[in-house]
Amino acid sequence: MAEPLVVMEDVQKHYGDFHALKDIDLTVHRGEVVVVIGPSGSGKSTLCRTINRLETITSGSIRIDGAELPKEGKALADLRAEVGMVFQSFNLFAHLTILENVTLGPIKVRGLKKADAEKEARALLERVGVGHQAEKLPAQLSGGQQQRVAIARALAMRPKVMLFDEPTSALDPEMINEVLDVMISLAKDGMTMIVVTHEMGFARKAANRVVFMSDGQIVEEAPPEQFFTNPRSERAKDFLSKLITH
Numbered sequence: 001m002a003e004p005l006v007v008m009e010d011v012q013k014h015y016g017d018f019h020a021l022k023d024i025d026l027t028v029h030r031g032e033v034v035v036v037i038g039p040s041g042s043g044k045s046t047l048c049r050t051i052n053r054l055e056t057i058t059s060g061s062i063r064i065d066g067a068e069l070p071k072e073g074k075a076l077a078d079l080r081a082e083v084g085m086v087f088q089s090f091n092l093f094a095h096l097t098i099l100e101n102v103t104l105g106p107i108k109v110r111g112l113k114k115a116d117a118e119k120e121a122r123a124l125l126e127r128v129g130v131g132h133q134a135e136k137l138p139a140q141l142s143g144g145q146q147q148r149v150a151i152a153r154a155l156a157m158r159p160k161v162m163l164f165d166e167p168t169s170a171l172d173p174e175m176i177n178e179v180l181d182v183m184i185s186l187a188k189d190g191m192t193m194i195v196v197t198h199e200m201g202f203a204r205k206a207a208n209r210v211v212f213m214s215d216g217q218i219v220e221e222a223p224p225e226q227f228f229t230n231p232r233s234e235r236a237k238d239f240l241s242k243l244i245t246h
């Protein structure tokens with residue numbers, strides 16, 4: 001087994017009185033792809049957001065590559081660079097070109113020279129299939145293209161792990177696969193990934209493990225084939241039956 005890269009131990013997260021993450025123990029190994037699945041409100045986004053400290057945790061510990069999450073300052077900025085995040089909404093800067101969106105972080109945070117950042121960014125834009133769109137503004141691209149740019153932007157920070165929070169759920173159906181294909185190729189290249197998605201095809205093709213959450217807890221973990229064909233918990237069975245009949 002590869003070494004642990006993201007280790008969550010006994011993590012609790014409260015929003016006021018509301019207990020959003022309960023007793024979370026989760027280890028993601030280097031090169032592993034973990035799909036997180038579960039009903040709306042089960043804590044999937046909160047889980048992702050605690051890993052790059054967009055949310056603080058109430059108690060427990062989260063380590064990335066052996067180091068406890070830093071609380072603030074430069075160490076936190078460095079951590080954010082190590083943990084790439086792709087959201088449902090692409091959040092590209094509307095007034096910057098595609099190329100500028102991808103070079104901004106590397107220039108500001110990694111301290112790259114503009115020419116070097118542009119060279120890397122162009123290669124990444126090629127890799128996600130939008131190399132010819134570099135000089136355009138985000139609004140001139142389709143949703144699927146913008147989401148692929150968002151992936152390139154995250155990769156430009158050379159992250160150790162990539163988090164995806166429902167990256168295809170805001171997309172028109174015909175654009176979903178072009179984004180999933182980029183994610184599948186990343187997985188094949190050995191990127192460590194935590195992916196919140198209900199795309200079972202992606203889970204079957206790319207995931208090593210499915211983690212099922214309900215009411216802030218990890219209820220069940222299994223390889224995708226086993227989870228989808230033979231879920232153990234009643235909550236997972238119930239959830240999957242609703243997913244399939246949609």
Ligand SMILES: Nc1ncnc2c1ncn2[C@@H]1O[C@H](COP(=O)(O)OP(=O)(O)O)[C@@H](O)[C@H]1O
Nearest residue numbers: 015018020038039040041042043044045046047
């Ligand atoms: N900032 C917040 N303040 C209070 N409650 C929140 C906040 N963010 C999320 N929650 C609550 O935490 C629960 C889990 O939310 P979330 O992690 O977004 O679930 P999921 O991504 O699985 O749909 C939900 O009940 C949600 O209402």
Ligand SMILES: [Mg+2]
Nearest residue numbers: 044045046165
């Ligand atoms: Mg969510």
